[in-house]
Amino acid sequence: MTLERSNRWPEAEQDFKTALTLSPDQPYALNYLGYSWVEKGENIARAKAMIERAVALRPKDGYIIDSLGWAHYRLGEYGEAVIILERAIHETPDDPTINDHLGDVYWVVGRQREARFQWQRALGLATEAEMKATIQRKLDQGLPPPVPVSTSTDRPSSSSSAQ
Known part of the structure; x- marks a missing residue:
C-alpha cells in the first residue's frame, strides 16, 4: 500500500x-x-x-463492499452499484469515500437530492483538502455523465499466478 x-x-x-x-x-x-x-x-x-x-x-466490511459497488459503477452497472453502495454505507456509515461514492451513483441514476445529501455528508467527514475540493465541486456543479470502463479492454496480467 x-x-x-x-x-x-x-x-x-x-x-x-x-x-x-x-x-x-x-x-x-x-x-x-x-x-x-x-x-x-x-x-x-x-x-x-x-x-x-x-x-x-x-x-460485513464496508470498505470492501464499497469496492464492489464502485466496480459496478465503473462498469456502468448503476442499479447494482446503488444496492451495493447502500449496503456499504449501512456497514460503515462514517467513511467519506463511501458516502462520496454513493453520492456519485445516486447522481447518475437521477437521485440528485440524495446525491447532494451524501456529498454534503462526505464533505463533513473528509479530512484531506483534495477530497474536500473534489466533493465541493460536485456540490457546486454536479457530475458529468460517467464513461464506463469496458472489460473488453482488459490488459493481460504480467503474472498469471495471482488470483
Missing part, C-alpha cells in the same frame, strides 16, 4: 500479486489490487472477481 501511495504502482502491483500467490484468499490484498485495477481501468473482469471474493470472505 505504501508503494501505491508513493506513486510506485508497478512495484506495488507486483507486491500485491506476490502476496496473493502466497495467500490467495487474503481479502485485503484481493480488495486493494482489485480496486486499484478498477480505478485504473485495467483487468476489470478479473478485478471485479477478486473484489467479489473479498466480499465473500468479509461480508
